[in-house]
Amino acid sequence: MSINDVSVTFTRAGTTVEALKDINLSLHEGEFVALLGPSGCGKSTLLTCMGGLMTPTKGQILVGDSVVKEPDPRRAAFVFQDYSLLPWKNILDNVGVGLRFAGVSKQERHQRSQELLDMMGLSQWADSHPGQLSGGMQQRVAVARALAMDPSILLMDEPFGALDEQTRRSLGESISTVLTENKQTVVLVTHSLDEAIYWADRVIVMSARPGKVMAEVKIEQMRPRPLDFIATEEFAQLRSRLFLMLNEAMGNGPHANPLEKQRA
Numbered sequence: 001m002s003i004n005d006v007s008v009t010f011t012r013a014g015t016t017v018e019a020l021k022d023i024n025l026s027l028h029e030g031e032f033v034a035l036l037g038p039s040g041c042g043k044s045t046l047l048t049c050m051g052g053l054m055t056p057t058k059g060q061i062l063v064g065d066s067v068v069k070e071p072d073p074r075r076a077a078f079v080f081q082d083y084s085l086l087p088w089k090n091i092l093d094n095v096g097v098g099l100r101f102a103g104v105s106k107q108e109r110h111q112r113s114q115e116l117l118d119m120m121g122l123s124q125w126a127d128s129h130p131g132q133l134s135g136g137m138q139q140r141v142a143v144a145r146a147l148a149m150d151p152s153i154l155l156m157d158e159p160f161g162a163l164d165e166q167t168r169r170s171l172g173e174s175i176s177t178v179l180t181e182n183k184q185t186v187v188l189v190t191h192s193l194d195e196a197i198y199w200a201d202r203v204i205v206m207s208a209r210p211g212k213v214m215a216e217v218k219i220e221q222m223r224p225r226p227l228d229f230i231a232t233e234e235f236a237q238l239r240s241r242l243f244l245m246l247n248e249a250m251g252n253g254p255h256a257n258p259l260e261k262q263r264a
């Protein structure tokens with residue numbers, strides 16, 4: 001996927017908001033990219049455009065030679081913070097819901113959904129309903145559902161934002177393993193420096209609104225990464241480097257906290 005000179009401007013009640021300005025970015029197959037930036041800098045807007053849910057005001061997004069103009073679950077699947085599972089359906093049917101809309105037979109749907117549940121360590125929960133599962137387990141189901149369509153790219157918008165630190169970490173480790181083994185191309189929007197460094201091959205730092213690509217940092221450590229990568233010197237150095245970049249992105253002095261949410 002290549003994002004070429006993309007700008008997005010919103011107009012609401014006579015007010016114009018320039019959300020994104022001249023974004024250029026290429027994603028390589030199998031690559032894991034994290035988007036990091038101050039609150040309101042347009043990360044979700046960019047993800048929405050990548051998924052074809054919104055057309056940029058200027059510029060275009062290409063997959064191969066074709067312009068992304070509308071959603072296509074085989075090209076891009078989303079995972080959001082709130083899981084968005086169907087509470088009245090069991091876990092197996094939740095995973096297969098997209099396949100059902102795509103006209104896949106019941107037998108094939110169940111087989112594919114069961115394989116994904118096995119991969120996510122959830123096989124024994126196939127007959128349960130979302131309300132019987134913890135938040136972390138529900139998010140694993142949401143990832144399985146997204147992968148069921150075998151999308152070229154997985155778009156994750158703060159997928160672990162609602163979970164506690166411990167769950168985020170163990171979930172991060174297991175999902176990261178699955179995505180790496182699948183050679184899945186992923187774009188992750190996150191506010192967490194730790195999450196970006198632990199997961200991504202490349203971290204894109206965006207400036208405050210209008211969001212621009214300010215810098216990018218490569219994380220060389222091979223994926224999937226062991227949890228103790230977080231305790232290494234390399235991790236600490238990457239963390240302080242990104243912290244300072246983020247601080248600069250916000251136009252703050254050296255003592256401000258760039259991770260504090262400040263919606264424009």
Ligand SMILES: Nc1ncnc2c1ncn2[C@@H]1O[C@H](COP(=O)(O)OP(=O)(O)OP(=O)(O)O)[C@@H](O)[C@H]1O
Pocket residue numbers: 010011012017018019037038039040041042043044045046209263264
């Ligand atoms: N549909 C819309 N109409 C008008 N303004 C919008 C719309 N969607 C987003 N915006 C504005 O565009 C800017 C970018 O929003 P966006 O949600 O993409 O930022 P973000 O970086 O994902 O924020 P956060 O990190 O807080 O989730 C914000 O100022 C937001 O208020």
